[in-house]
Amino acid sequence: MEYKEREIRPITIDVDRQHKRYGYRAIKRGFDFLASLAGLVILFPLFLLVAIAIKIEDPKGSVFYSQIRLGKNQTPFKMYKFRSMVSNADELLTRLLNQNEIDGAMFKMHDDPRVTKTGRFIRKYSIDELPQLLNVLLGQMSLVGPRPPLPREVEEYTDYDKQRLTVKPGCTGLWQATVRNSVGFDEMVKLDLIYISRRSIGFDLYVIIKTLIVFIKPNAY
Template sequence: MNLVKADMKLFPKETRYIRWKRPMGRGLSIIGLFILAPVFCIIAMAIKISEKEAPVVFKQKRVGRDGQLFEIYKFRTMCVDAEQQLDQYLEQNEAGRAMFKLKKDPRITTIGRFLRKMSLDELPQLWNVAKGEMALIGPRPALPREVETYTSYEKKRLLVTPGCTGLWQVSGRSELGFDEMIELDLAYIHHCSFKLDMKIIAKTFFVILKAKGAY
């Protein structure tokens, strides 16, 4: 699936950072999976108690680096038929253009709203990082339907591996619109470094504790 036709000059030249980012991320994600195993179990039980018949983990196709499709993992925060209900809420989209965000989305469950507020629903993405499909830091992984509407300029955000957190996520998350997300993602791609990644990781913890902009 070749969705990316972008100017490779935007991507930084090969450096020690580029060579080590992926193996370091995979190693840290594996450690994180072991350490957070008890948290995973507690969240899974909470979801099952709230809706016994529904699956705990939500899987969805996303677009990775260079337009490659992969399956992302998240703790389920919406009702089982949320995807089928999407069309009736598209006109209420608050993010603009390709990305869909709705602050008071009725499809989100009670436990799901708490998980989203604390970003706990995204913990299973550590498995995507361990598999090499995602990075700890990078642009938000886009949906195929979103990428189909991208301009050539917007497709440049697909030049790097998508991340669990990133410059957009720590700069306002869902309070920012689609165009702002694109500019922040491209700024990250152009300036990415170990120093910038450490700043984003530190700010991610602060943003999660503040629980602002997540819905």
């Protein structure tokens, strides 16, 4: 199932239909809760090793990094990650915005000077994202769904873009599991809307399996 080179037509999400999918949403939430709880327990030794590595490289900085993101219906929540950048990364961002390599309401820079050595490694294997299992456990996120954007990014959204905020955000999604960083903002939105319009238990499992493959054989970051 390839999406990178396929021409994708504009998609309109039937919000009412998505809201009424009670059975799917209940199963999805149950799976999210059990999987995130199991993941946090099983991955605790890895969490400890990553925390030690982050502290060795930058003793003054915190192990975790939290950031306000917008979830379903633009509801704000605090999203957690392992810190992969220098402690004053947010302050340095304003100096780097003119070097953004992606068009649209999102910032990406291939050789971001704010990223630490440990950060590059955990980003390559998406380990920095694992603390978001806590967000899933709390019901703020799902394992699969559109990535939650920053408030400043949503300020630049069109009504079309905002359709990706009609469902609960996810730790991984269709674009991360397939094309990842090789597409721009518009393509990311289209892939998110494809996921929302087609989402099902089977499609969620497909995205999760593709994501696990990325863990084993990561794309170039």
